[in-house]
Amino acid sequence: MKIIIVGAGIGGLATALSLEAAGYDDVIVVERARELRPLGVGINLLPHAVRELTELGLADAVAAIGTAPGRLSYFNRFGQPVWSEPRGLEAGYRWPQLSVHRGEFQLLLAEEVRRRLGADAIRLGLRATGVEHGVAGADGRVVERARFADAAGAELVLDADVVIGADGIHSALRAQAHPSEGAPPWNRLVLWRGTALAPTYLDGRTMIMAGDAEQKFVAYPLVAPGAEDGLTRVNFIAERRAPEGVDETADWNHAVDPAPIVELFADWRFDWLDVPAVIAAADEILEYPMVDRDPLASWTIGRTTLLGDAAHALYPNGSNGASQAILDARSLAFRLATSVDVDAALAAYEGDRRPATTKLNAMTRQLGPERVMQLAYERAPHGFADIHDVIPEAELQEIADGYKVAAGFHPEQLNQRSSLTPPARA
Numbered sequence: 001m002k003i004i005i006v007g008a009g010i011g012g013l014a015t016a017l018s019l020e021a022a023g024y025d026d027v028i029v030v031e032r033a034r035e036l037r038p039l040g041v042g043i044n045l046l047p048h049a050v051r052e053l054t055e056l057g058l059a060d061a062v063a064a065i066g067t068a069p070g071r072l073s074y075f076n077r078f079g080q081p082v083w084s085e086p087r088g089l090e091a092g093y094r095w096p097q098l099s100v101h102r103g104e105f106q107l108l109l110a111e112e113v114r115r116r117l118g119a120d121a122i123r124l125g126l127r128a129t130g131v132e133h134g135v136a137g138a139d140g141r142v143v144e145r146a147r148f149a150d151a152a153g154a155e156l157v158l159d160a161d162v163v164i165g166a167d168g169i170h171s172a173l174r175a176q177a178h179p180s181e182g183a184p185p186w187n188r189l190v191l192w193r194g195t196a197l198a199p200t201y202l203d204g205r206t207m208i209m210a211g212d213a214e215q216k217f218v219a220y221p222l223v224a225p226g227a228e229d230g231l232t233r234v235n236f237i238a239e240r241r242a243p244e245g246v247d248e249t250a251d252w253n254h255a256v257d258p259a260p261i262v263e264l265f266a267d268w269r270f271d272w273l274d275v276p277a278v279i280a281a282a283d284e285i286l287e288y289p290m291v292d293r294d295p296l297a298s299w300t301i302g303r304t305t306l307l308g309d310a311a312h313a314l315y316p317n318g319s320n321g322a323s324q325a326i327l328d329a330r331s332l333a334f335r336l337a338t339s340v341d342v343d344a345a346l347a348a349y350e351g352d353r354r355p356a357t358t359k360l361n362a363m364t365r366q367l368g369p370e371r372v373m374q375l376a377y378e379r380a381p382h383g384f385a386d387i388h389d390v391i392p393e394a395e396l397q398e399i400a401d402g403y404k405v406a407a408g409f410h411p412e413q414l415n416q417r418s419s420l421t422p423p424a425r426a
């Protein structure tokens with residue numbers, strides 16, 4: 001069976017590796033960019049994704065480029081503690097949580113795809129322009145016919161049994177199937193992402209989030225404690241609702257001057273972290289709109305389906321988009337290897353993943369696990385002596401647990417669920 005994956009992001013590359021592990025070797029990944037470069041900043045791979053990477057034989061390689069946070073702690077905008085929980089192995093998972101550089105992780109996956117599926121398995125510099133479904137192929141078989149354009153505009157036509165659109169939030173394959181959808185909706189939050197060398201805070205292994213729905217700061221170490229003398233390289237995201245009048249169609253994803261962002265956070269000097277100093281120390285700050293996608297009623301047309309951000313781009317609340325793409329990849333490969341035919345497999349994949357990610361979309365629009373910070377703000381906008389005077393412990397626990405169950409990484413659920421490696425390959 002020939003399978004074409006459109007897009008060599010984390011979703012597309014994880015799909016290629018999952019298909020190879022499920023017994024498919026006629027797989028190519030076709031990518032618009034002419035070169036894969038280690039772009040972006042940090043992301044967290046949650047234990048459900050690390051389980052899948054482990055079962056793909058990548059545990060050591062990914063651990064070598066990452067560091068494992070031991071706690072996640074939420075604070076209000078005065079730095080007062082709202083909620084704190086252990087993470088990864090410390091929380092009883094059989095797999096760690098790993099903070100990695102997004103670009104390094106993508107390159108690691110790409111190298112592994114080439115090693116396992118062949119040097120030509122990733123075809124660069126080809127932009128997908130559309131797919132025709134169920135056409136007669138050269139040998140009379142019914143195929144999906146994918147069309148690509150190179151930088152010079154020359155067309156390449158490739159036939160396959162299955163096409164997977166892993167081409168991100170601005171997916172061409174999604175746009176073809178849903179032509180009236182338009183641009184991703186923006187909730188008027190602006191995100192500034194960067195990395196900085198900053199004095200080690202708390203225990204050196206804690207991911208922190210401070211603030212509320214209007215303004216927030218997130219930071220986590222990208223290196224193990226002690227890697228630098230008294231300093232830690234941290235990844236951060238600063239976030240603030242844009243004033244009316246900001247042009248939604250502006251050129252995002254570019255480097256910006258840190259000074260106005262430092263100013264926005266000028267009062268956020270906690271006794272355990274100096275937020276404006278971290279922002280001021282950034283190597284570079286990139287600006288993004290917080291956008292997602294409305295859930296779709298179906299992902300599959302013919303034998304072409306969607307995966308990762310192309311299928312279900314989510315707000316980053318919960319640090320879960322790439323992890324969900326990896327779950328998609330494993331589910332799709334498992335279903336192809338264990339279903340009676342391709343149509344049944346694609347239907348089963350959608351059944352596994354579309355309702356689950358639709359629910360997550362609704363939860364992330366309600367702030368996901370970060371709702372604890374907004375509740376603290378609504379009930380005590382000027383701060384509190386003890387968070388439990390404001391939010392009972394049980395309510396905080398319920399929000400944390402509810403999100404983990406919906407996202408598929410509650411420790412009991414994840415530790416016990418069966419593997420997505422097809423039984424014949426286990």
Ligand SMILES: Cc1cc2nc3c(=O)[nH]c(=O)nc-3n(C[C@H](O)[C@H](O)[C@H](O)COP(=O)(O)OP(=O)(O)OC[C@H]3O[C@@H](n4cnc5c(N)ncnc54)[C@H](O)[C@@H]3O)c2cc1C
Pocket residue numbers: 006007008009010011012030031032033042043044045046126127128129166167168169170171172191193237288307308309310314316319320321322323324325
């Ligand atoms: C601020 C922020 C923080 C985040 N933090 C986390 C986190 O901590 N943990 C986490 O799991 N996730 C996080 N995410 C989300 C995560 O980055 C994405 O969900 C994930 O990278 C999506 O992967 P993908 O492969 O589906 O899409 P992409 O990474 O967008 O890859 C799509 C690929 O397709 C290619 N492409 C596009 N169009 C075409 C075309 N027409 N033809 C061929 N190729 C094409 C692109 O060049 C690209 O290489 C965060 C996101 C943001 C914005």
